[in-house]
Amino acid sequence: MREMLGFTSILGFIVAFLVFMVMDPSFQLVYICIIFLVNLFIVSFYGLTLFDEKKMEKSGKYPGLTIIVPSYNSEKTIEKCLRHVLAMKYPHVQEVVLVDDGSTDRTREIASQFPVRIMHRKQNKGKAASLNEAIRQAKGELVACVDSDTYPPENLLMDSVPYITPEMGAMTFYITVEKPRTIWQRMQQMEYFFSFGAFPYLGAKFNAVLVTPGPLTIFKRSALEKIGGFDEHNITEDFEMGLKLHKSHYQIGYLPISVPTEVPLHFSGLMRQRIRWYRGTMFNLALYKDLMFNDKYADVGTFSFPVTAAYVPITIVSFFFVLARGARFIYESGLQAAQFATYGQMPSLAFDPLYIRADMLMFLSFLLTYVFFLWISLSLIKEKLGPDKLPGLLMVIFVYPFVNAGFYVYSLYKEMRGSDLQW
Amino acid sequence: MVNLKYAMAAILMVNLFFITLSVIDYMDMQRLLRFSNDLASFSSETADLESAVALLRVEQPSAEYCKIIDTAYQQKITTTNDLMERMLAYERANMFAEFFALKRQFLLSNIQLWQVSQLEKQYCNATHTDVLYIYSSDPSCSECQVQGKILDSVRASCPNVRTFVMDIKESMATLDMIKMKYNVTSAPSVVVNGQTYAKVLSADEIKQLVSCQ
Structure with a gap:
């Protein structure tokens, strides 16, 4: 049965490719216009909230807080992580708990040099299970879940905890990339600016942050207990947690405080991570489909959730659209080159500035809007767009959309086929 | 609402x-x-x-x-x-x-x-030669573009050649009569000295036909 579904999805991919391959230019334009309109609507919606003044009220309360660091084979980063965690200033840190989820390396040995409580689990059961066990034993009113490869800044808790309102179930932050080295990390750095910068910042104004990022989120323990903690069988428990909080009518807050985290160094690692994310996204979107267009959940139901859901098919279909047009272009120029070669004539490379096509112009206006959002994202944490960010910017504009869409396609295939889920 | x-x-x-x-x-x-x-x-x-x-x-x-x-x-x-x-x-x-x-x-x-x-x-x-080139505006006619480029190069190297263009898909009385007169049915075609060539002509072939100076 699952094999059949996997086969069907491949068939669907081929059909999509062929349809776009033979599609008339005027229909291509219609497709481009539809995508363009959808994007314009999303951008307009976010753009309008830019002028929404939402006052953040400072409660001045600093309730007790437990910091949980789940870890599994993280000997390379755990020392730096714990040093940052312990350096955080806060009057009522009740406990720092390191959950060692059956590591087979020196994680526990390194952690034992720090004043933290180590919770050892012999068997590796996953991040969600580790967190749940630590949460059950936590005492504070708040729980901060910090990944073992994340380095929170010193003043994070002091600057954020007073802003947690009674309606909130969680407080999220601006996740950034720690010192990017490879080109793939530079690309992810720019991508994180988009996805953890302007969009959640503006989204928080209408309570439409959907994810509680794994690297660092502060939860209210009462909220976690009410909704039953993390789903231990979910591969993207952070997205599931966000949706679950919204379903129980909790709000998710956001503050633009930069929290650096480690990201995959190379393409293979990035691919493994993204396949997990996107499969989790599709799985959870299907799981929480009753949020769709449900005005009981305000803007989450009518905007964020449908937009997140619409993004998946749009990305996948656009992948084949671009692929088919690329294939068509290569086929045509190859044919021409072959004919030119036969008749011994070189093609000319004349360029007329007036010869600009509509789709190029739409691409340009896309680019302008995203540069605008990037600018907001950067100004939130006072980052500068220096020449060191240029390779990442070029990658995120020209390589990322296609690679990312490819990951979505592969994730859809794997999800249809029902291959084993891996963390 | x-x-x-x-x-x-x-x-x-x-x-x-x-x-x-x-x-x-x-x-x-x-x-x-x-x-x-x-x-x-x-x-x-x-x-x-x-x-x-x-x-x-x-x-x-x-x-x-x-x-x-x-x-x-x-x-x-x-x-x-x-x-x-x-x-x-x-x-x-x-x-x-x-x-x-x-x-x-x-x-x-x-x-x-x-x-x-x-x-x-x-x-x-006069000593010049007229070359009438019949192309098709259909984008799938990639040979048409090749023929066009070849004629450009011939024109650049032979000053005695004058090239003219006609779209096979365009229907006008004058064009239709010329199409009929020279028996043009497909694109790309080239009409030189009253003779129709319904294929892509290479630069050398055209130069021979027009006795390039």
């Missing part, structure tokens, strides 16, 4: 969409305007040459008359070639603006010019 925020976002979306479309339309119009201006003078000059040739046929053909026609022709030959190249490029680039009326006008003037050139040859002992 529709939320005000959604309505505003929708309005903004529509506005942004039309701004983008207007920019595209503006660029189309600019292109068209430039082409249209050049075409207007091209057409009037062609009409001028046509009446000059008509005069030549009524009067006794003389070397002086022929010289006037030839000089006038030489002056505008670069304009013709420039317009021809631009028409072929804009045909693919154009998005919204009505380009086709201009295209028909150009094709007609171009054919008139071809007729002038042939009459000049008949009455004035």
Whole structure:
């Protein structure tokens, strides 16, 4: 049965490719216009909230807080992580708990040099299970879940905890990339600016942050207990947690405080991570489909959730659209080159500035809007767009959309086929 | 009830969409305007040459008359070639603006010019050769583009060659009659010295046919 579904999805991919391959230019334009309109609507919606003044009220309360660091084979980063965690200033840190989820390396040995409580689990059961066990034993009113490869800044808790309102179930932050080295990390750095910068910042104004990022989120323990903690069988428990909080009518807050985290160094690692994310996204979107267009959940139901859901098919279909047009272009120029070669004539490379096509112009206006959002994202944490960010910017504009869409396609295939889920 | 925020976002979306479309339309119009201006003078000059040739046929053909026609022709030959190249490029680039009326006008003037050139040859002992190239505006005709490029290069290396263009898909009385006369049924085709070649001709083949100087 699952094999059949996997086969069907491949068939669907081929059909999509062929349809776009033979599609008339005027229909291509219609497709481009539809995508363009959808994007314009999303951008307009976010753009309008830019002028929404939402006052953040400072409660001045600093309730007790437990910091949980789940870890599994993280000997390379755990020392730096714990040093940052312990350096955080806060009057009522009740406990720092390191959950060692059956590591087979020196994680526990390194952690034992720090004043933290180590919770050892012999068997590796996953991040969600580790967190749940630590949460059950936590005492504070708040729980901060910090990944073992994340380095929170010193003043994070002091600057954020007073802003947690009674309606909130969680407080999220601006996740950034720690010192990017490879080109793939530079690309992810720019991508994180988009996805953890302007969009959640503006989204928080209408309570439409959907994810509680794994690297660092502060939860209210009462909220976690009410909704039953993390789903231990979910591969993207952070997205599931966000949706679950919204379903129980909790709000998710956001503050633009930069929290650096480690990201995959190379393409293979990035691919493994993204396949997990996107499969989790599709799985959870299907799981929480009753949020769709449900005005009981305000803007989450009518905007964020449908937009997140619409993004998946749009990305996948656009992948084949671009692929088919690329294939068509290569086929045509190859044919021409072959004919030119036969008749011994070189093609000319004349360029007329007036010869600009509509789709190029739409691409340009896309680019302008995203540069605008990037600018907001950067100004939130006072980052500068220096020449060191240029390779990442070029990658995120020209390589990322296609690679990312490819990951979505592969994730859809794997999800249809029902291959084993891996963390 | 529709939320005000959604309505505003929708309005903004529509506005942004039309701004983008207007920019595209503006660029189309600019292109068209430039082409249209050049075409207007091209057409009037062609009409001028046509009446000059008509005069030549009524009067006794003389070397002086022929010289006037030839000089006038030489002056505008670069304009013709420039317009021809631009028409072929804009045909693919154009998005919204009505380009086709201009295209028909150009094709007609171009054919008139071809007729002038042939009459000049008949009455004035001119040494040039006329090459009529029939292409197809169908983008799938990649051979047409190859043939066009080959003719460009031939024209650049042989000053005695004059090239003219005709779209096989365009239906006008003059064009249809010429198509019938030379038995043109497919694109790309080339008509040289009254002979039709319904295939891609290489640069060397054309040079032999036109006795390139």
